[in-house]
Amino acid sequence: MSQTDNAAVAAHLSHVRIVMVNTTLPANIGSALRAMKTMGLCKLVLVDPKTYPHPDIDTLAAGATDLIEQIEVVEQLEDAIADCHLVFGTSARSRTIPWPLLDARPAAEKSLNAVAQHGQNVAIIFGREDRGLTNEELALANYHVTIPVNEEYGVLNVAQAIQVICYEMRMAAIDIVGKIADPAATMQVTDSEAMQWDEPLVNHEQMQQFYPHLEKMLAEIEFMDPKNPRLLPLRLRRLFGRIQLDRMEYHLLRGIFSRVQAMNNGSWKKSTSTQDEDQTNA
Amino acid sequence: MSQTDNAAVAAHLSHVRIVMVNTTLPANIGSALRAMKTMGLCKLVLVDPKTYPHPDIDTLAAGATDLIEQIEVVEQLEDAIADCHLVFGTSARSRTIPWPLLDARPAAEKSLNAVAQHGQNVAIIFGREDRGLTNEELALANYHVTIPVNEEYGVLNVAQAIQVICYEMRMAAIDIVGKIADPAATMQVTDSEAMQWDEPLVNHEQMQQFYPHLEKMLAEIEFMDPKNPRLLPLRLRRLFGRIQLDRMEYHLLRGIFSRVQAMNNGSWKKSTSTQDEDQTNA
Incomplete structure (x- = not known):
């Protein structure tokens, strides 16, 4: 990817924030920052964290210290998502009231479309390590998002879930930026063999x-x-x-x-x- | 997903193994197992691990103890991949000779096509925590695979990389199983690799x-x-x-x-x- 593209991807992803509610373990906040930075996201909002600040955050987020400085801490979930247009709540369980539910990949595509077409802000809310999000918190979301894990062992921890969601957000951003840069390529983007080669291929x-x-x-x-x-x-x-x-x-x-x-x-x-x-x- | 589908996805993923070379930290092995189990993979091969066995593996792999029992430990990378047809080496750096390089998503699609159409075995090789894979090890792979991370901070650790790769493998397996279940969808596979072959491929x-x-x-x-x-x-x-x-x-x-x-x-x-x-x- 060119530098311009990397910058364009970053610009799109700056509209996508991760929100962690009542997080207990500082290590999970550090891991989240690292996952975010690796995928090009930069905005983390903590809602009433149990232990903050904490040296474990800095240790786990090694190299992502600029993101630590940008962390926003709020008391209420509403404050974390007030200026967002599209809000996803992460949920492993099915709830009493069925909610519009998207897998991580279509959720990321929807998010980046919202960013690219309307300049909207997107939030993905992650719950407590032990209990996830309450029904009331989930009801604040437009959509619920789920990662299609092994049904017999569906226990991604919060850091792993953030890793996967951030990865999908980046993939969707790369896809969108690629389409903007080369509209003709839109139809056949998934060229599985598209690779950098040092020599021209013979005809x-x-x-x-x-x-x-x-x-x-x-x-x-x-x-x-x-x-x-x-x-x-x-x-x-x-x-x-x-x-x-x-x-x-x-x-x-x-x-x-x-x-x-x-x-x-x-x-x-x-x-x-x-x-x-x-x-x-x- | 139905129970039948979950079983079919698991059956496909049983052909895909994770290979970790010279791993130093037992915690990374435990995290790898957890990531694998969550995504429905079951086979981990350790090539000359520095510390094995170790209680940290069991702690981090909580709930994935059945996978611990299935771990295979070998001395040489060659032994880990001998019966595989499609071998991917993970590499962040570009090397002296560029190798056929695929992003994680098309690599997973290629892998699951090889499994579904030819019953092939697939290996994804992950290198040392500090130095990755050597050029000699990378030369054993058919393809190199990379995760398209933020170019200014491309530092996924090995456990995170395994998480993303396993996730893409599962997504590709779900996709393939869905197409098998619904043959009408098969027509738009447009897979250049989808060919009936008259002879088995060599390993x-x-x-x-x-x-x-x-x-x-x-x-x-x-x-x-x-x-x-x-x-x-x-x-x-x-x-x-x-x-x-x-x-x-x-x-x-x-x-x-x-x-x-x-x-x-x-x-x-x-x-x-x-x-x-x-x-x-x-």
């Missing part, structure tokens, strides 16, 4: 010189009968077609083919020492 | 016989200096690691290597007619 035209070379070499070492090659050319095309060779790999392989040919027809003289070996391609 | 262990054979052949035709191979072995691993050879391709290529060797040392006598050519592999 179809170059590969059409690669296969005849390979087949000629195979014929010369009598591995393939050019008059009756059977399925071999097809298998080789299927095999190398899956790789998408880069330019250096292409020349490396063609160099090997040429060496085999030269060895085979005697035009390459075996060296007696090892010093004159051709290593230009590696 | 990591077989590939570890492939590379030495290839390198021996290259040394014999004096294309590679075994005393100073430079980046060539790494480039070849990166190249063939991208394909996932099937069994026939594997034997086809090894057959070519053997023929080149035999031609080169004179043990294969050139035919005068064309009728006795070896075509058994095509």
Whole structure:
């Protein structure tokens, strides 16, 4: 990601705050800050924390001290979310009254859409370590959000839950910023193979010189009968077609083919020492 | 999610193992188990852990004791991944040679596709707390996987990274199981990897016989200096690691290597007619 993009992602995420209610363990606050900073969130609001401040927060949040300075401490949950447009309450249990419920991923997409399109502020509220949020607190949320965990062991602690939510928020922000930067890419964003590569990949035209070379070499070492090659050319095309060779790999392989040919027809003289070996391609 | 679906998700995730190399802090092993169990993964392999067993593991993995019993401890990374088809190395840094790199989400999609379509085994390797994985260890992977963190503070610890990866694996498993349950949704998978394959794909262990054979052949035709191979072995691993050879391709290529060797040392006598050519592999 470019620096500009990273800044744009950060700008979007600055609208998303984490709210922790009645947190008991300072270590969880520290872990939350670290998770937030790693994912590019910066605003933490503590509602009536049991122990604050505390050195454990600083220890666990090593390197995220700038976020410690920005922590806001309030007495009432209402104060933490007053200027927010979209409020999510985290809840593992189903409640007496069903609430609009979103998984973490669609919740993050909804949040970042709200930020990008309307400049809204978003809050995600996390409850006490032992009891979560009360029904009254959950009722302050627009949506409840849940992380789809193993139903037989659904015990993410609060720091882990914040980690996952912050990660999804970042992924949604990256997605939104990418779409803004390149609207044409919107349809096929999830290019699973989109990777940074050091060499350009060879095109179809170059590969059409690669296969005849390979087949000629195979014929010369009598591995393939050019008059009756059977399925071999097809298998080789299927095999190398899956790789998408880069330019250096292409020349490396063609160099090997040429060496085999030269060895085979005697035009390459075996060296007696090892010093004159051709290593230009590696 | 229905109970059946939860079981199907668990069955898929049983093919995905977490591998931790040279872990120093037992607490990180405990946290990893908890993260795994929460997301429905069950298999942890420890490669030469510094401190094991240790009570901190049990404390941090509270409620995941069944996973502790299933932990496998091995001495070499190779032993941890021998029966795996798809191996991911986690890496924050860019290396001398760029490797096929996927973000956590597409990596998880690729993994669960490999499980669902081919019943393959998948490993995700996590490195030391302080130094991550070595270049040699990373070269054993088909792909490198990265979590797209804040570039100004990219310091997920190993437990947090395992949490995010396990979460993405679960999300991908839920997605796959949902598509199996609802075949109508299958059409929009648009997965380039979704192909019926006629031959089983070879695993990591077989590939570890492939590379030495290839390198021996290259040394014999004096294309590679075994005393100073430079980046060539790494480039070849990166190249063939991208394909996932099937069994026939594997034997086809090894057959070519053997023929080149035999031609080169004179043990294969050139035919005068064309009728006795070896075509058994095509």
